Amino acid sequence: MAEGALSKLKNGTxxxxxxxxxxxxxxxxxxxxxxxxxxxxxxxxxWNEFVRNENGVLAG
Structure with missing residues (x-):
């Protein structure tokens, strides 16, 4: 599992x-x-049955 934080840029992204x-x-x-x-x-x-919701998918 990749886990980490995103940094907020000055433009709001x-x-x-x-x-x-x-x-x-x-x-x-x-x-x-x-x-x-x-x-x-x-x-x-x-659909992820564990969380009973959809997750986004990043395909390689």
């Missing part, structure tokens, strides 16, 4: 770097002010 395998897919969400939020521009969305 966020930036972060994570090392991941290029031939894999990763489910993810952002935590913003304590709320879980999907990336609207994710490659796709996958």
């Amino acid at each position: 966020f930036k972060g770097m994570f090392v991941v395998n290029k031939d894999a897919a990763y489910e993810f969400k952002y935590v913003i002010d304590g709320a879980f939020v999907n990336e609207p521009e994710a490659d796709s969305f996958e």
